[in-house]
Amino acid sequence: MTNRQIVLQELPRDRLGPEHFRLAEADVPQAGDGQVLLKTRYVSLDAANRAWMQGATYRAALAAGDVMAGGALAEVVDSQVGHLQPGDLVFADTGWQDYAALPAKRLEKLPDLKPLTHLLSVYGVAGLTAYHGLMECGRPKAGETVVVSAAAGSVGSLVGQIAKIKGCKVVGIAGGAEKGAWLRSELGFDATVDYKAGDVRRALRAACPDGVDVYFDNTGGDILEAALFNMNIHGRIACCGAVSQYDGAAPPHGPRGVPGLIVTKRLKMEGFIVSDFRDKDAQALADMQAWVADGRLKVQEDVIEGLENLPAALIGLLAGENRGKRMVKVA
């Protein structure tokens, strides 16, 4: 038994490419005191994976030579602790490898849902990020206009649908006419803006004749700037991520309108990560399970097979090729 690993060969200085990774093989580790040995089932692909290569965020920066980090749905195959047994499923930062021996203290047994992949999408970090960020930072009221960027992605596609359930008008920003059509026809978005088609600020104004009350920002950069100029007085911006800023050198400047528009429009911009709201996870999951069950919340997943395809899966995600939650099935 060997442990295939994808190692971060070199930190990218500009765009991430396959040359920054290499496939390695190691022995399968053993679970030490207080640890479990995990078998990786599905690895979650997230724009944040790329941000971790830029420097310290809410976790330490990655370094050349590390097994690439990443969260995964994993199965316990050996346990040195009482609360987890072989066969149990957990969400853990296994990294991009077949097996990982990890401290079990913070790991929790997941329910055995069908399909299993929903544990990484709607009932995982993506779903909870969408729900908490929208509800706690965006605080949408029925009748308001909610805009979300990276709207066809794992988080954005859920944000827009939850905002619709809450009675809002929803506008999604996504790249390309096909994604826009899908968001409108399949997910019920009221309108979409194709950021690849030109002037986002003007297109957003046309799509939001009553202005923007809540902007859920997954991109940062020019799209955030376009939103700032369209915000209504007392609007809220939920700062979830900045995918436009991750895959390259650090951006030289922030968006225009900061802080001028924040002052004159009395905006609130608030950053969050999903773990800030752990005490509200149970309510979020109950709501989303009900909405999935009654068909109001559609879950789009993009599952790629094979550990060896992880680098290409991440590179493609950064280029916006996925719809919904991208993950790689390892075993």
Next chain:
Amino acid sequence: MTNRQIVLQELPRDRLGPEHFRLAEADVPQAGDGQVLLKTRYVSLDAANRAWMQGATYRAALAAGDVMAGGALAEVVDSQVGHLQPGDLVFADTGWQDYAALPAKRLEKLPDLKPLTHLLSVYGVAGLTAYHGLMECGRPKAGETVVVSAAAGSVGSLVGQIAKIKGCKVVGIAGGAEKGAWLRSELGFDATVDYKAGDVRRALRAACPDGVDVYFDNTGGDILEAALFNMNIHGRIACCGAVSQYDGAAPPHGPRGVPGLIVTKRLKMEGFIVSDFRDKDAQALADMQAWVADGRLKVQEDVIEGLENLPAALIGLLAGENRGKRMVKVA
């Protein structure tokens, strides 16, 4: 009887200068139905005066040929309404002129305090802006580090002192060694940073070894950027103004770190104007009166004589020459 007026001759494209104003004379207007005739006593000078020349903010933009706008402490000399009598004092947007006839609906009689000038400083817009912005947007807790920019100005000098009263460590950012010495020795600031002396980001780090929990932003621009990089997780930024951005062409970019640092540090940036918190004015005034009475809140005022000196007073304020609340005594 004539009405001297200072007219905005031309909108500035870059820095504001005396050539953008001219002195004019007009007849004294009459109070119409529902109006009062006001005699201007003290005109408030504010960085926002310059921002009004850039475009619409929370008020319509100024235009060439307008009497220059500005808030003032004024005395009722004729009244067509029941709730105001000759001799009453009000705060009103008289503009830069001896007399103005204005609708009385939103005007309230002010108490007859000594010194009268405190109605424009600590008990006026400056004091309420400092109090509400710090307490409602900054939400400082005892023991936290609070940083304020334009710290020697009308608002900043009060923000720092209120934060000290609330048990915080207070660091002020101001231009020049003299202002810094005054803030430390007279107003009790724990430390100061001279933004004219070079690397603000580094100096702020040295002055705030425990990081920054609350940043009260009066400047925007590079100083906001320096603060962003020194914020602690879950820090709050109260966006009050952007004086560094007003006196020139519109800035081409915002500060770096937006939204990246907002996300990773889960910051909250919130813009406000003082009238958003009118329902809390009574409490604010009661607190500040008590602190002034017991000597914990020192009020610094900078009173210039003569309506004709208004342009120079504003130009000087934008260059940072004042300490505390600048106003011009007209009558």
